[in-house]
Amino acid sequence: AQSVTQLDSQVPVFEEAPVELRCNYSSSVSVYLFWYVQYPNQGLQLLLKYLSGSTLVKGINGFEAEFNKSQTSFHLRKPSVHISDTAEYFCAVTSYNNNDMRFGAGTRLTVKP
């Protein structure tokens, strides 16, 4: 079974600063990886996904993530954050034969003016 660890429960950052949200996964098979964002009282919105191919994945709202198989990581990055990026971010993992998507505990990103 796969699992995901988000290394930071909270990340405070100032507006226009860069940010990295860290995610490590564990799996015995090839994985598919996702980042979702959740705003208060809302569902989850897909930011980006890695299924195969290029290890650098670009998503919506200026976010990108890099799949690193040797380090079993899939960190999310944004070069310059906005106040509106304040939200909860979830890393998730699954695989080609497994529809049971496992989520990390989430990272609360707070962007301060």
Place this chain on the structure above:
Amino acid sequence: KAGVTQTPRYLIKTRGQQVTLSCSPISGHRSVSWYQQTPGQGLQFLFEYFSETQRNKGNFPGRFSGRQFSNSRSEMNVSTLELGDSALYLCASSARGVNTEAFFGQGTRLTVV
């Protein structure tokens, strides 16, 4: 294209009662997955339905059940409610399964008193 619709958005029930939540997936999507989100346990997979058949099941007691209709709409039922069932219940819709891409509804906030 309409998104994933979950009804109702908010629900208050008493311990011992039962509850039914509804999810209408994106048109053409045949897979519906359900997740429970709580502050303590995070996002946990309940079950997945594909073409009216339960394809995967998470580690929840038998009080949690679901079904899917021929139009892909899905319902989940929780019987004999406990205080610990208070949570945000999220439904995810996908074409073939969440391992490729999943679209989430806004969720149903269930409070058990």
